[in-house]
Amino acid sequence: MFAAVAEAGGINKAARHLNTVQSNVTQRIRLLEQELGLPLFHRHSRGVTLTGAGAELLPYAQKIGHLIAEAKRAATDGPVPAGRLCLGSLETTTALRLPPILTAYAGTYGEVDIELRTGTTAELLDAVLGRRIEGAFVAGPLDHPELAAETIVTERLVLVTEPKIASFDHFAAAARGREVKIIVFRAGCSYREIFERFLAGRGLGPIRRLELGTLDGIIGCVGAGIGVTLLPRAVAAAGAARGQIALHEIAMPEMRVETLFVRRRDAFVSSALARFIDCAKARGGAAADPAAVPMATARAAKRAARGG
Amino acid sequence: MFAAVAEAGGINKAARHLNTVQSNVTQRIRLLEQELGLPLFHRHSRGVTLTGAGAELLPYAQKIGHLIAEAKRAATDGPVPAGRLCLGSLETTTALRLPPILTAYAGTYGEVDIELRTGTTAELLDAVLGRRIEGAFVAGPLDHPELAAETIVTERLVLVTEPKIASFDHFAAAARGREVKIIVFRAGCSYREIFERFLAGRGLGPIRRLELGTLDGIIGCVGAGIGVTLLPRAVAAAGAARGQIALHEIAMPEMRVETLFVRRRDAFVSSALARFIDCAKARGGAAADPAAVPMATARAAKRAARGG
DNA sequence: TCTAGTTATCTCTAATTCAGATAACATCGT
DNA sequence: ACGATGTTATCTGAATTAGAGATAACTAGA
Numbered sequence: 001m002f003a004a005v006a007e008a009g010g011i012n013k014a015a016r017h018l019n020t021v022q023s024n025v026t027q028r029i030r031l032l033e034q035e036l037g038l039p040l041f042h043r044h045s046r047g048v049t050l051t052g053a054g055a056e057l058l059p060y061a062q063k064i065g066h067l068i069a070e071a072k073r074a075a076t077d078g079p080v081p082a083g084r085l086c087l088g089s090l091e092t093t094t095a096l097r098l099p100p101i102l103t104a105y106a107g108t109y110g111e112v113d114i115e116l117r118t119g120t121t122a123e124l125l126d127a128v129l130g131r132r133i134e135g136a137f138v139a140g141p142l143d144h145p146e147l148a149a150e151t152i153v154t155e156r157l158v159l160v161t162e163p164k165i166a167s168f169d170h171f172a173a174a175a176r177g178r179e180v181k182i183i184v185f186r187a188g189c190s191y192r193e194i195f196e197r198f199l200a201g202r203g204l205g206p207i208r209r210l211e212l213g214t215l216d217g218i219i220g221c222v223g224a225g226i227g228v229t230l231l232p233r234a235v236a237a238a239g240a241a242r243g244q245i246a247l248h249e250i251a252m253p254e255m256r257v258e259t260l261f262v263r264r265r266d267a268f269v270s271s272a273l274a275r276f277i278d279c280a281k282a283r284g285g286a287a288a289d290p291a292a293v294p295m296a297t298a299r300a301a302k303r304a305a306r307g308g
Numbered sequence: 309m310f311a312a313v314a315e316a317g318g319i320n321k322a323a324r325h326l327n328t329v330q331s332n333v334t335q336r337i338r339l340l341e342q343e344l345g346l347p348l349f350h351r352h353s354r355g356v357t358l359t360g361a362g363a364e365l366l367p368y369a370q371k372i373g374h375l376i377a378e379a380k381r382a383a384t385d386g387p388v389p390a391g392r393l394c395l396g397s398l399e400t401t402t403a404l405r406l407p408p409i410l411t412a413y414a415g416t417y418g419e420v421d422i423e424l425r426t427g428t429t430a431e432l433l434d435a436v437l438g439r440r441i442e443g444a445f446v447a448g449p450l451d452h453p454e455l456a457a458e459t460i461v462t463e464r465l466v467l468v469t470e471p472k473i474a475s476f477d478h479f480a481a482a483a484r485g486r487e488v489k490i491i492v493f494r495a496g497c498s499y500r501e502i503f504e505r506f507l508a509g510r511g512l513g514p515i516r517r518l519e520l521g522t523l524d525g526i527i528g529c530v531g532a533g534i535g536v537t538l539l540p541r542a543v544a545a546a547g548a549a550r551g552q553i554a555l556h557e558i559a560m561p562e563m564r565v566e567t568l569f570v571r572r573r574d575a576f577v578s579s580a581l582a583r584f585i586d587c588a589k590a591r592g593g594a595a596a597d598p599a600a601v602p603m604a605t606a607r608a609a610k611r612a613a614r615g616g
Numbered sequence: 617t618c619t620a621g622t623t624a625t626c627t628c629t630a631a632t633t634c635a636g637a638t639a640a641c642a643t644c645g646t
Numbered sequence: 647a648c649g650a651t652g653t654t655a656t657c658t659g660a661a662t663t664a665g666a667g668a669t670a671a672c673t674a675g676a
Contacts, residue, residue: 060379071368
């Protein structure tokens, strides 16, 4: 309750947030101050601010609160995954990599309710650090002392064009000085940033953007010559094998991107989360291919994508 | 309360330890189990033992308990040292090094109640790790991830004999095959172990031991030819300067001993403890010399000891 | 001056905690 | 076999505490 008041900046706001009334919060803060023998807040007309002693106490209160919540989770967690699992993922990863992972996981562990939110790498890392989600797929590389990361897949981005473009040089020649339309998943997609920097560095452009929500939509539009895109090779390979699109390797280090799964190092790993990470590592390489039936054929789809 | 029951191994014992009655503890454990929806203990006629879920919960409960205690200390701790300071020290250190530190500290910070317990290095480390004391003087070297250590003094042990023994070789010649009487502070004194290993390694002995509780007692006995001892050079130097005893250097790495002050790395450092560490580092080199008046002359005593 | 925001305090009810007494059970030693 | 001694579970009434509402007092800003 003390932590809630400190974080809300006022007893009233904290009371609303705690689903109780102001008088109650006031009383209990008063009792706490009495027990410690010193004031924890300065009261003024716009709320409260911490005193020195209060500032000393706050990190302990927060840690204690987190530990209590985590203790409950750890104690009630059984060997068989169950309960709610809150995860985060990049838009791109959600569309390209998550479907086979989720279908396999949901099929095996039906007792788990998965809650997924999408965001940028920065947003997701913040959510993980703030314990709002248990883990997230983000773009690497990453080095943070409080986070544990596992590489799910390392992929090579290739330029995807309509089939009649024979090589990257053809594309560059055609695009020089002319408008380039790029097709991306959504704003904030990390591939898009890489793509735009790449084009700008080559003096290609200006750029126009077209946003599409599905992988086959993007491949279809690219195949029809509406624009170009940047996709992991394995993801686009099936389309290329069907002659729908053409792939062009780009020899730049930025074209190697890795997808990581991150979680707080000090947080409890529920069995639901542990099995999810297993699942993600096992099936991370398999892309969502519209032609592939999810469950049993995920492995076959992966082989096909690589071979093609 | 849960943690107390788990640690005591029974509800009854825990109740006594918590200054309450058994029915109360039973009730609250029952409520906790009800809240979590699973049993935490197996009940049997000799008390209780943890279930799997209980074992998961215990470390959290302990951590939470420690954090609550520490939060109180951190919040109520002011910039001016006050309250109780629980420390530990080796017997030898207590006798040789602590007096000037304690008198200086007690003189400056009169509001602090110091509680001191003595023990071996292993006992003291265990007490620090178990949070029963805030810090302790122990013998180095030490490498433990949960402990922070500061070197208080590095000293060189010398053989102390009656004045008429001219050199170590004289002593060795006289002692070979004959009984050697060594004078030590108490069983468990780390100097004693070093000394006995050293004598055994040289084939000297057999050994007889005489225990004395004070430094000047030891020096007096050695001076009277009753036996020999091993002391830090700085400690024995004043006696040697007065011609009471003779010192003999021994060129062995084991004769370098360091005294460390250790504390838990993750524990809150009260201002009382912080100032004590300052004080110990500043005055750690000064030995307790019976001729020196503690307070103001501690520095002078140190100079004299070094110079002699 | 009035309004909208804040915290402090009082009061009454409901919930919880506490301590004691008792019951039920197992273990050990005679 | 039986009692002594230990254990936990349960019931009960008193004491304590938490909870919610109403009101007061205060401040900043319009």
